[in-house]
Amino acid sequence: MSTFRVRVIDLETAGNGQSDVCEIGWQDVVFDSADGWVVSSERGSQLVNPGRPISPDTMAVHHILDCEVADAPYWKEIARSILRPDGKIDALAAHRATFEQRYCTPHMTGGLPWICTWKCALRMWPELPRFSNQMLRYQRMPQGLIHELGLPAHRAMPDAYVTAHHLRDQLNATSLEQLLAWSNEPGLLPRVPTGSNRGKSWDRLSVETLAEFLHDRDVDVRFSAQTELTRRSELQPTVVSEPVQRTLL
Incomplete structure (x- = not known):
């Protein structure tokens, strides 16, 4: 078998x-x-x-x-x-x-x-x-x-x-x-990895701050911010292309 x-x-x-x-x-x-x-x-x-x-x-x-x-x-x-x-x-x-x-x-x-x-x-x-x-x-x-x-x-x-x-x-x-x-998806980071919001969970960020992360160079950051916005019904899910992983979590 x-x-x-x-x-x-x-x-x-x-x-x-x-x-x-x-x-x-x-x-x-x-x-x-x-x-x-x-x-x-x-x-x-x-x-x-x-x-x-x-x-x-x-x-x-x-x-x-x-x-x-x-x-x-x-x-x-x-x-x-x-x-x-x-x-x-x-x-x-x-x-x-x-x-x-x-x-x-x-x-x-x-x-x-x-x-x-x-x-x-x-x-x-x-x-x-x-x-x-x-x-x-x-x-x-x-x-x-x-x-x-x-x-x-x-x-x-x-x-x-x-x-x-x-x-x-x-x-x-x-x-x-x-x-x-x-x-097959980008990494869903539990917390912001860098910057002034480092260490914060995504649900603690404002909609405006999350929207700024949608332009981040790191696909995992973009995907994580997008996922939280989607959870709040602020954004419809879209496909995110995936380059080499760069985050250090």
């Missing part, structure tokens, strides 16, 4: 660029008829030759050395086997998935849908003060997360492993379809 399976992906890169992945990590989350969604034993990582030197700034984050990736396969040689493994995959997932989607193109994924655990966290745990992968880890302390398997941070497999625990809890609280729907 087939089961549902979502593969969480995390990438480390060599720095700014378009084809510079230097590590990919993965962790599967599967549906078990007895226990619901669980973090499976299927996980791993693969170093990737980025085709150019890793920048010192980036090396200082993940500590991957040029000599470690010199003999590794190139991204185009390894990506499909990880993104489209043997057996059914219902979706891919990542924390702030737009980053991974820059490299994991539909051609490589076979057009699989994506879940963004960051966008879903904004919806499901709006009371939390911050929403980075590691902050969610320590704010929430997900059950069953083995501390050592989630280390070191900013390496692909440990980060995917941590993200998978957020995803597991999200899937056990709502449907896969709902997470996919939220992931």
Whole structure:
């Protein structure tokens, strides 16, 4: 009998660029008829030759050395086997998935849908003060997360492993379809991220202030202000296009 399976992906890169992945990590989350969604034993990582030197700034984050990736396969040689493994995959997932989607193109994924655990966290745990992968880890302390398997941070497999625990809890609280729907929209920020109104919930702002935010450069801010105005029946919903996520919540 087939089961549902979502593969969480995390990438480390060599720095700014378009084809510079230097590590990919993965962790599967599967549906078990007895226990619901669980973090499976299927996980791993693969170093990737980025085709150019890793920048010192980036090396200082993940500590991957040029000599470690010199003999590794190139991204185009390894990506499909990880993104489209043997057996059914219902979706891919990542924390702030737009980053991974820059490299994991539909051609490589076979057009699989994506879940963004960051966008879903904004919806499901709006009371939390911050929403980075590691902050969610320590704010929430997900059950069953083995501390050592989630280390070191900013390496692909440990980060995917941590993200998978957020995803597991999200899937056990709502449907896969709902997470996919939220992931296809901009992020619904629970609070204003910057400026003089920073930290205020949107329902505390005047209609005039909300209208000003409709012209913000950040799509998540625009979408959040628009959602609050719509809630007040001041504005009809419209489609908002989505660039790369920029907010720091």
